[in-house]
Amino acid sequence: MSDYADDLDAVIRLAHESHISTIITIGIDLQSSARAIELAQAHDRIYATVGIHPHEAKTATKETLDKLNVLAANPKVVGYGEIGLDYAKAYAPVDIQKTACRAQLQLAKALNLPVVIHDRDAHEDILTLLKEHAPFPAGGVMHCFSGDWQFAEEILKLGFYVSIPGIVTFKNATTLQQVARQVPLERLVIETDGPFLAPVPYRGKRNTPSLLLYTAEKIAELRDIPLTEVATATTVNAKNLFKLP
Numbered sequence: 001m002s003d004y005a006d007d008l009d010a011v012i013r014l015a016h017e018s019h020i021s022t023i024i025t026i027g028i029d030l031q032s033s034a035r036a037i038e039l040a041q042a043h044d045r046i047y048a049t050v051g052i053h054p055h056e057a058k059t060a061t062k063e064t065l066d067k068l069n070v071l072a073a074n075p076k077v078v079g080y081g082e083i084g085l086d087y088a089k090a091y092a093p094v095d096i097q098k099t100a101c102r103a104q105l106q107l108a109k110a111l112n113l114p115v116v117i118h119d120r121d122a123h124e125d126i127l128t129l130l131k132e133h134a135p136f137p138a139g140g141v142m143h144c145f146s147g148d149w150q151f152a153e154e155i156l157k158l159g160f161y162v163s164i165p166g167i168v169t170f171k172n173a174t175t176l177q178q179v180a181r182q183v184p185l186e187r188l189v190i191e192t193d194g195p196f197l198a199p200v201p202y203r204g205k206r207n208t209p210s211l212l213l214y215t216a217e218k219i220a221e222l223r224d225i226p227l228t229e230v231a232t233a234t235t236v237n238a239k240n241l242f243k244l245p
């Protein structure tokens, strides 16, 4: 995103200095998917996903999906998404969001790529869509998980991973903290969602991958386990999910 236009190299360097071994950068439309691949090709330890975010659902025409299908053949593409439903901002009508999501769930399955799912205020409907298209042999992740434990259990039943963002460090995020405590360690991953959702003590500032350490530290504290255990587990899980070398 443009938030990193001025200092992208420094952001990536600082991430690696902060022991972030691998970064997956995300496509949200055709253009950003192509850019994500470019970035991944320029850096050893960066990988990419391609897809059309629910905000951009109107652009998910057959022609665009055909182009994404071609882009997805790049060896640096390790997942399909973000795709899903967003009823909080609702930039696209619900029926268009659902159509775009369904088409891309099918495409991701045909490509044998794990899906990266975006869900805001749409828990019930996204679950319906995912169940419609289950099983997902290549797996998936509920990115920026925002539901309660009951919803997490449904997601886990689908074989998905649960991804915890910096929100878990916020004082009032008790529901997410409970989820972060209860998700089996072998199904937990962590994410930046940069430039958004910076963890405390950088809440409200630009988020960068190096700040992921604060998210990992909070999860370690919540689960009463060493930080290294969270770091190892989430690294292994991400490698398994995205089939990283």
Ligand SMILES: [Zn+2]
Residues within 6 Å of the ligand: 082, 118, 119, 143, 144
């Ligand atoms: Zn998202």
